[in-house]
Amino acid sequence: MTDKKRLTTKFIRADTYRIARAVRFLLERGSIIRLKRLLSRFHPADTADVLEHLDDDEMHEVFNLLDRESAPDVLEEVEDRDQATLAEGLSDEFLASLVEEMASDDATDLIQLLSPERAGRVLDLIEPHDQAELKRLLVFAPQTAGAIMAAEFAAVVEDALVAEAIEAVRGMADELEDIHYVYVVDNEKRLRGVLPLHKLLLSPPGTPVSSIMITDVVTVPPELDQEEVALLAQRYDLERIPVVDTTGTLLGRITVTDIVDVVSEEVEEDLSRLAGIAEEEMGERSVTRISRLRLPWLVVGLGGGLASAFLISRFQTSLEELIILVFFVPVITNMGGNVGIQSSAIAIRGLATGEISASHMLPRLWTELRVGVLNGLATGLLLAVLAGFWQGSRIALVLGLSMLTVHMVATCTGTFVPMLLKRMGFDPALAAGPFITTMNDVFDLFVYLGIASLFMAHWRS
Amino acid sequence: MTDKKRLTTKFIRADTYRIARAVRFLLERGSIIRLKRLLSRFHPADTADVLEHLDDDEMHEVFNLLDRESAPDVLEEVEDRDQATLAEGLSDEFLASLVEEMASDDATDLIQLLSPERAGRVLDLIEPHDQAELKRLLVFAPQTAGAIMAAEFAAVVEDALVAEAIEAVRGMADELEDIHYVYVVDNEKRLRGVLPLHKLLLSPPGTPVSSIMITDVVTVPPELDQEEVALLAQRYDLERIPVVDTTGTLLGRITVTDIVDVVSEEVEEDLSRLAGIAEEEMGERSVTRISRLRLPWLVVGLGGGLASAFLISRFQTSLEELIILVFFVPVITNMGGNVGIQSSAIAIRGLATGEISASHMLPRLWTELRVGVLNGLATGLLLAVLAGFWQGSRIALVLGLSMLTVHMVATCTGTFVPMLLKRMGFDPALAAGPFITTMNDVFDLFVYLGIASLFMAHWRS
Numbered sequence: 057m058t059d060k061k062r063l064t065t066k067f068i069r070a071d072t073y074r075i076a077r078a079v080r081f082l083l084e085r086g087s088i089i090r091l092k093r094l095l096s097r098f099h100p101a102d103t104a105d106v107l108e109h110l111d112d113d114e115m116h117e118v119f120n121l122l123d124r125e126s127a128p129d130v131l132e133e134v135e136d137r138d139q140a141t142l143a144e145g146l147s148d149e150f151l152a153s154l155v156e157e158m159a160s161d162d163a164t165d166l167i168q169l170l171s172p173e174r175a176g177r178v179l180d181l182i183e184p185h186d187q188a189e190l191k192r193l194l195v196f197a198p199q200t201a202g203a204i205m206a207a208e209f210a211a212v213v214e215d216a217l218v219a220e221a222i223e224a225v226r227g228m229a230d231e232l233e234d235i236h237y238v239y240v241v242d243n244e245k246r247l248r249g250v251l252p253l254h255k256l257l258l259s260p261p262g263t264p265v266s267s268i269m270i271t272d273v274v275t276v277p278p279e280l281d282q283e284e285v286a287l288l289a290q291r292y293d294l295e296r297i298p299v300v301d302t303t304g305t306l307l308g309r310i311t312v313t314d315i316v317d318v319v320s321e322e323v324e325e326d327l328s329r330l331a332g333i334a335e336e337e338m339g340e341r342s343v344t345r346i347s348r349l350r351l352p353w354l355v356v357g358l359g360g361g362l363a364s365a366f367l368i369s370r371f372q373t374s375l376e377e378l379i380i381l382v383f384f385v386p387v388i389t390n391m392g393g394n395v396g397i398q399s400s401a402i403a404i405r406g407l408a409t410g411e412i413s414a415s416h417m418l419p420r421l422w423t424e425l426r427v428g429v430l431n432g433l434a435t436g437l438l439l440a441v442l443a444g445f446w447q448g449s450r451i452a453l454v455l456g457l458s459m460l461t462v463h464m465v466a467t468c469t470g471t472f473v474p475m476l477l478k479r480m481g482f483d484p485a486l487a488a489g490p491f492i493t494t495m496n497d498v499f500d501l502f503v504y505l506g507i508a509s510l511f512m513a514h515w516r517s
Numbered sequence: 518m519t520d521k522k523r524l525t526t527k528f529i530r531a532d533t534y535r536i537a538r539a540v541r542f543l544l545e546r547g548s549i550i551r552l553k554r555l556l557s558r559f560h561p562a563d564t565a566d567v568l569e570h571l572d573d574d575e576m577h578e579v580f581n582l583l584d585r586e587s588a589p590d591v592l593e594e595v596e597d598r599d600q601a602t603l604a605e606g607l608s609d610e611f612l613a614s615l616v617e618e619m620a621s622d623d624a625t626d627l628i629q630l631l632s633p634e635r636a637g638r639v640l641d642l643i644e645p646h647d648q649a650e651l652k653r654l655l656v657f658a659p660q661t662a663g664a665i666m667a668a669e670f671a672a673v674v675e676d677a678l679v680a681e682a683i684e685a686v687r688g689m690a691d692e693l694e695d696i697h698y699v700y701v702v703d704n705e706k707r708l709r710g711v712l713p714l715h716k717l718l719l720s721p722p723g724t725p726v727s728s729i730m731i732t733d734v735v736t737v738p739p740e741l742d743q744e745e746v747a748l749l750a751q752r753y754d755l756e757r758i759p760v761v762d763t764t765g766t767l768l769g770r771i772t773v774t775d776i777v778d779v780v781s782e783e784v785e786e787d788l789s790r791l792a793g794i795a796e797e798e799m800g801e802r803s804v805t806r807i808s809r810l811r812l813p814w815l816v817v818g819l820g821g822g823l824a825s826a827f828l829i830s831r832f833q834t835s836l837e838e839l840i841i842l843v844f845f846v847p848v849i850t851n852m853g854g855n856v857g858i859q860s861s862a863i864a865i866r867g868l869a870t871g872e873i874s875a876s877h878m879l880p881r882l883w884t885e886l887r888v889g890v891l892n893g894l895a896t897g898l899l900l901a902v903l904a905g906f907w908q909g910s911r912i913a914l915v916l917g918l919s920m921l922t923v924h925m926v927a928t929c930t931g932t933f934v935p936m937l938l939k940r941m942g943f944d945p946a947l948a949a950g951p952f953i954t955t956m957n958d959v960f961d962l963f964v965y966l967g968i969a970s971l972f973m974a975h976w977r978s
Contacts, residue, residue, distance in 0.1 A: 072874075073874065073877055099753060101752050101753055101754075222718055222719070225715050225718055225719065226719050229715060229719060234697075234713060234715070234756065235713075235715045236695075236697050236714070252695060252696075253697070253714040253715060253718060254686050254690055254695070254696045254714060256718060257683055257686055257714060257717060257718055258683070258686065258687050258690060286777075289774075289777065290774075290777055290778070290781065291562050292560060292562055293562075293774045294774075295695065295756070295772075295773065295774060311756075312756065312773045312774060312777065313750075313751075313754045313755075313756060313773060315777055316747075316750065316751055316773065316776055316777055316780060317751070319777060319780045319781060319784075320751065320780060320870075323780075323784045323787075324866060326784075326788075327787075327791075327862055327865075327866055328862070330788075330791065330858075330862070331858045331859055331861070331862030331863075331949070332855055332858065332859055333859050333862055333863060337863060338863070338866060338867070338870075338872065339872055341884070343884055343887045343888055343891065344891065346884070346888050347887075347888045347891040347892050347895075350859050350888065350892060351892055351895060351896075353855065353859070354852065354855055354856065354859075354892060354896055355896065355899070357851050357852055357855040358848065358851075358852060358896055358899065358900060360851060361845075361847050361848030361849075361851040361852060362848060362900075362903065364847035364848065364851070365844040365845050365847065365848055365904075366844075368843060368844045368846075368847070369841070369844050372840060375840060375843055376837075376840055379833060379836060379837055380830075382829060382836055382843050382846070383826040383827075383829045383830045384822075384826050385829075385843070385846055385847070386822050386825035386826065386829070386846070386850060386958055386962065387819065387822030387823060387825065387826050388822075389847060389850070390818055390819075390821060390822040390825070390955060390958060391815065391818055391819060391822060393854075394793055394814065394815055394818040394951050395815065397791075397792045397793065398792055398793055398794050398811050398814070398815075400792070401788055401789070401791070401792030401794055402792075402794060402798060402799070404788075405785060405788055405799060406799070409781075409799075411799065411800055413533075413534065416534055423802070423804055423807070426804045426808075427804055427807050427808045427811065430804065430805065430808040431808050431811060431812055431815055434808075434812060435812075435815055435816065435819055438816070438819065439819060439823075442823065443826075488792070490855050494851060497847055497851060501847065
């Protein structure tokens with residue numbers, strides 16, 4: 057979807073509530089003609105947004121009012137969950153006709169939302185050529201280059217002339233909304249080069265394409281993780297990335313608008329892990345479903361809290377003897393948490409952008425440890441002075457030492473855990489999630505109460 | 518920079534350490550010819566990456582070895598901090614020649630890193646046409662559409678024919694590495710439409726451009742925040758966004774690769790605020806600078822911790838009477854923190870994507886409150902049962918009630934604060950940062966110890 061599409065009525069997302077209300081009002085009044093006229097003025101992305109604000113029945117009704125041309129575009133744009141809901145209400149035949157109109161990457165996404173039986177039935181109704189293409193695309197694992205690529209592209213063989221390349225563009229112009237490159241392949245469909253359209257435009261029709269094509273092209277294999285694809289695109293400012301298999305055969309191409317979506321998706325993923333929420337929650341409106349999605353993370357946190365409680369109970373005698381120790385429990389756990397999340401955030405982001413390499417752990421740990429010592433001394437001293445004035449020098453000593461230790465440990469674990477997770481093939485962002493941060497709490501408490509008990513034993517003797 | 522550029526030696530970022538070491542080795546040995554040969558095989562983005570891994574002196578030396586053609590490209594690619602360092606070591610004349618070769622948006626970014634006096638001197642050395650263009654661009658505030666747009670584009674007047682549009686493309690082909698659209702303007706340079714290159718390619722030379730141009734184009738004003746531009750691009754899958762002023766005059770265009778950068782930048786911003794780190798820290802290698810960047814956030818956290826400490830001290834009598842209350846302090850603060858961050862993360866992300874509107878606070882708060890009640894009941898009950906078995910039914914009652922209250926408060930504040938910040942024009946992500954989370958801790962403790970004290974007074978009577 058690009059500039060070419062009608063954008064007569066654009067509205068920002070904040071307006072969606074108001075417009076969804078208007079749509080609902082027209083629906084209830086049965087003003088179908090007015091409603092159709094209203095919908096015809098929307099960009100498919102806007103219509104999709106309105107659909108997402110309706111309940112399931114209304115969504116079906118409104119979707120059925122869309123004209124044949126915009127229905128597939130709108131279906132492409134709605135969120136997965138609503139796509140599945142909409143698909144449920146459609147006949148196999150209608151769904152198959154919509155799938156045929158969709159871009160191949162969006163079509164495979166939709167088919168993957170269906171039950172295997174239904175997917176099979178719908179695929180069988182699609183005309184053989186498109187069906188074969190979709191089946192080829194369906195084998196790629198989600199979130200890989202193969203899954204986000206589109207199989208439609210303009211291509212010519214390497215001994216073609218500019219005039220033939222122009223004909224290839226003409227052949228694809230109906231199917232593709234925007235063509236920026238023509239791919240040049242050999243007789244075995246192996247990628248040989250890329251022709252930007254402006255080169256075609258500026259060269260005489262009789263020019264051999266091989267003399268003007270770019271041969272030095274960044275390609276990716278279909279198995280590559282989409283996050284890696286996005287990093288490559290960002291690093292080299294690529295607008296199109298051809299996907300080729302091990303033999304060099306051109307399978308499809310990834311557009312930069314897909315890359316923008318990948319970057320956003322990865323953000324949501326990281327944020328979800330950091331905050332202990334499920335990605336599915338974004339856009340979820342049912343209170344019980346939200347509650348159920350959040351509960352597991354909270355129960356994990358509760359378990360950690362109880363571990364802390366148990367640990368503290370082991371130090372009951374020390375605490376009863378010196379109740380002021382209790383006052384500073386939040387100071388220690390707070391600081392440990394804050395220090396750990398600073399180090400983790402830097403590691404997570406650095407690993408995501410490639411700035412930090414998981415195979416170079418020691419230099420990074422050494423940097424963090426030194427930062428930990430510096431800031432541990434600074435905050436430890438500050439805390440010792442303040443607490444000393446308030447509660448005397450004994451607690452000041454315990455607090456200062458604990459603060460330094462907590463800093464050193466938190467900077468190192470905050471760095472080590474994401475790097476370790478990355479090495480083990482997990483998402484480093486998990487390191488900043490509720491589980492690890494809760495474990496850190498337990499450890500910080502152990503340091504603090506342990507140091508206090510040692511000193512108290514010493515003071516008693 | 519696109520596919521067209523040499524990409525002979527591509528390496529992933531993880532290799533940068535190794536290559537930086539090789540570069541340093543050649544530099545120390547004085548093998549300048551071999552070093553030049555090595556550098557000539559790198560993509561500018563890769564060279565920039567290597568530079569960032571060298572110390573300042575080495576960076577200058579290596580930069581001076583680059584050929585005239587790749588030096589501006591490399592300078593475009595290095596991080597701001599290193600760009601400033603590199604610029605310091607160059608003569609005004611050389612810097613001006615580099616700036617002339619850079620894309621206008623990158624050139625203005627670089628000039629803004631210089632001191633006002635130096636910027637003036639460098640600008641004066643640039644040839645008048647480019648100088649005027651840069652001065653026009655320099656007035657736009659950072660992080661707006663005007664700041665990220667490039668002023669170079671191919672344009673024709675509306676009564677032109679396809680052949681003339683092709684000539685416009687030819688005129689820009691040297692300056693722009695990739696041309697996908699020709700902009701159609703009237704005699705006052707007001708934007709009238711957009712011509713995708715494939716339409717030029719498929720239309721006879723005598724066709725009037727006005728008959729094939731797209732007239733329904735999404736444009737943005739130069740003052741629009743870059744985040745809003747990115748949202749528009751994402752929503753409508755735009756690859757180029759023309760920037761026009763209030764009179765409709767075409768000022769420049771934003772490319773989708775800039776949008777990818779914006780999305781990444783905004784992620785770093787959000788993550789920084791969430792984790793309490795400074796954005797400048799990404800890529801920072803000096804331990805004392807890292808330490809100094811992190812310390813202010815930690816001191817804020819320390820202040821909050823001390824507020825908690827003071828609060829607990831006010832409940833000293835209750836705690837001495839019932840020491841087991843202490844055990845559960847981390848359970849309560851932990852849970853409050855986890856619940857709050859879940860709600861905040863959803864609100865922050867929703868506000869960023871436009872899914873949640875800051876002007877519709879009440880429905881969102883109502884949803885969150887109900888989620889809080891559900892999960893408060895669930896975890897409160899679980900905690901009460903477990904703690905009851907361990908320490909008796911009295912503490913169980915206090916804990917269950919506190920848990921429910923903490924949930925209800927944390928879901929609401931976690932939602933309210935980001936929305937309020939957004940309305941007041943601040944970044945909602947600040948709500949998940951150390952300051953607000955620390956304040957929540959104090960409040961959670963107050964709820965817990967307050968409820969406990971009330972019950973204890975009741976039990977005593």
